[in-house]
Amino acid sequence: MIKKECCYYQSSTVKDDPEDEESIIKGMTPNPLLKKNEWGWAIDPIGFRIALKEIYARYKMPIFVTENGIGVREELNENKTVEDDYRIDYLRAHIEQMKLAMEEGVDVIGYLTWGCTDILSSQGEMKKRYGFMFVNRDESDLRDLKRYKKKSFEWFKNVISTNGKQL
Known part of the structure; x- marks a missing residue:
C-alpha cells in the first residue's frame, strides 16, 4: 500500500524580514491575526x-x-x-x-x-x-x-x- 505522510500543526505567514526575532523558519512568522496557545502555536x-x-x-x-x-x-x-x-x-x-x-x-x-x-x-x-x-x-x-x-x-x-x- 502506498502512503504519504504530511503534517499540519499550525499556519504561518511569510514576512519580508527573515532576520525578525519572531521568525520560526527563515521568512516565516506566526500569523499576528490568530490566537495562540501559551507556547506560541497559532490556533x-x-x-x-x-x-x-x-x-x-x-x-x-x-x-x-x-x-x-x-x-x-x-x-x-x-x-x-x-x-x-x-x-x-x-x-x-x-x-x-x-x-x-x-x-x-x-x-x-x-x-x-x-x-x-x-x-x-x-x-x-x-x-x-x-x-x-x-x-x-x-x-x-x-x-x-x-x-x-x-x-x-x-x-x-x-x-x-x-x-x-x-x-
Whole structure:
C-alpha cells in the first residue's frame, strides 16, 4: 500500500524580514491575526481545512488525521477534574473545518486527537497536556499517577458515539 505522510500543526505567514526575532523558519512568522496557545502555536482551524484540501488535491489519496489537539498547562480542580472548555472549542472548530473539507470533496477516512491521556510532549515535558484524561504527575514528581476524566472526555465520547453529528 502506498502512503504519504504530511503534517499540519499550525499556519504561518511569510514576512519580508527573515532576520525578525519572531521568525520560526527563515521568512516565516506566526500569523499576528490568530490566537495562540501559551507556547506560541497559532490556533487556525481554517488553516487545517486548507491543508486537508491541498494535501488531497496533491496526492488524491484518502486522509487519516492522526494528530490534532492543543497542548496547555492544566491542574486538577477541587472536583478532581479539569474544566477544559478551551480544548473542546479547539477540537470542535477543527472538526467543523474537517467536515467542511469533506463536503468539498476531501476523502477523510479517520480522525484521531493527540492522545486520550496526558502524555509526555516531544520535549519530554509533562507540563504541556493534550488528553481527555488528566494523569496525576508533573515534571519531576510521579505523584500517584491516577487518571481523572476532564470535561472534554464526555464531550469527545459524545462526538464519537454520534459519528461527529453532535459537536
